[in-house]
Amino acid sequence: MSNHSSSLSFPKLNASNYKSWAGDMAACLRSAGLWRLVSGAHLKPQAKDPKALTEAEATLLEKWEVEEAKAAGWLYLMVEADQKVHFSNIDSNPVAMWAALKGVHQRPHAAGRWNAWEALLSIRKSDSESLQAVINRVEDAMQQCKNLRPDKYTLDELDSELTVMAMILALPREDFALLRTQLLNGDLKKATVIQAFVTEDAQRRHDSTIASQSALAVASSSSGPCDFCGASGHSQPQCYSFQKAQKQAKERRTTRGKGKAATAQEKPAEPAQESAANASALSSHSLEPSSPSTPLQLDADFTWNADTGATSHMTPHRHWLRNYKPLRLPVKLADNKVVYSAGVGSVVFRPRVKGAFQSPVLSSSCTQ
Incomplete structure (x- = not known):
């Protein structure tokens, strides 16, 4: 071993230098004539009769065992202390020691x-x-x-x-x-x-949905009363009463559309709508601008039954109203439910008598 002490100047094996260490260690073992033993190419000599070794067999066996001990010693000395744990119970077997180190540091995973x-x-x-x-x-x-x-x-x-x-x-x-x-x-x-x-x-999609729902719940709980029903804790898009009213309006439009399509073949279309609500919508645009901050509610019903004997009328179309101002009042419906108005204003009607438009009529106390 002393003849090759100059070859053992490279760093000992640690947790991160196996590649360079294995090359240097293999070179040293080759120079000492021990690599074939460590690599498993030079196997232990076998006697024909283990109980009666010949002199030549005994010599070969002793030489091999000396080389085995020398190789095991070199491997043990050339690893850091934390690497010696891999030599448990195999520190006298250089073939097993080399294989153990390779399995730890160069495992094919x-x-x-x-x-x-x-x-x-x-x-x-x-x-x-x-x-x-x-x-x-x-x-x-x-x-x-x-x-x-x-x-x-x-x-x-x-x-x-x-x-x-x-x-x-x-x-x-x-x-x-x-x-x-x-x-x-x-x-x-x-x-x-x-x-x-x-x-x-x-x-991630699930987490995003949960986050959106949580944010919506926080926003709803922190908002004021619903613009449609007046209750707190939710906004108008989440209002069940509003959603129900939208659904009913769509069903009425669908039914009415089918009826008009059936009668369209019987008489020619007239140049203007006969609905008082549509007439008021047209006249309100021509006589006075509608509120610029309120969009058209296309989901609402455009048919308006205007009763001349009623004190006030209601409509979901704020853009029909002139002189609009916010006003929140309770309104009791026929089924005893209570809704709340959003504002009040007046509407301009253009009556149509026998197919001819008459002078505009101003109606007051119309709520939205």
Whole structure:
């Protein structure tokens, strides 16, 4: 061993230098004539009769055992203290010691191959580096990729793992860091990764829906009374009474549309609508502008039964009203339900008698 002490000047094995250490250690063992024994090529001599060794057999066996002990000693001395734990119960067997270290530091698993491929593909030439140095670094990184392949590693498996790498590297860095730990706990099978992507996508959609619903609940609870029913705790789009009224209005329009289509063939269409509400809508636009801040409520009913004996009328169309001002009053309906007005104003009607429009009529106390 003393004849080769100058060859043991390289760093001892630690948790991160196995690649360089294994090359230096193998070179030293070769120079000492011990590598064939450590690699398993030089097997222990076997006697024809173990109970009666010949002198030649005894000499060969003793020489082999000396070399075995020497190789085991070199391996034990050339690893750091935290690496000696891998030699438990095998510290006199250099073949098992070498295999144990390789199994720990160069195990052919998916995570190791991922890191090796990533290291290979991230190599960049520095300003002061020669092209030959770049070639050497690439060759070393490629050799590491090869070392981490299983014994029966096929091109199909390589294609699959490269596909998976491309899928994960396409993610933003924050998602990539999150998924890499999750995926590399197993292997880099494409089906496994695709399933993980689908599961993650579904979970994110679910989380987004929950967040939206929570934000909507907070906004509703913090808002004022509903503009339609006057109750607190929800806004008009979430109001059940408002949704029910919309549904009923749509059903009436559908029924009315079918009736008009059936009678359209019996008489020619007249040039103007006979509905007092539509006439008022037209006249209000011609006599006085409607409120610019209120959009047309296309879901509401445009038919208005104007009763000349009624004190006030109601309409959902704020744009029909002139001189509009906010006013909230309780209104009791025929089914004893109570709704609340939003405002009050006047409406201009243009009566039509025997097909001819008459002078405009101003009606007051119309609520919305």
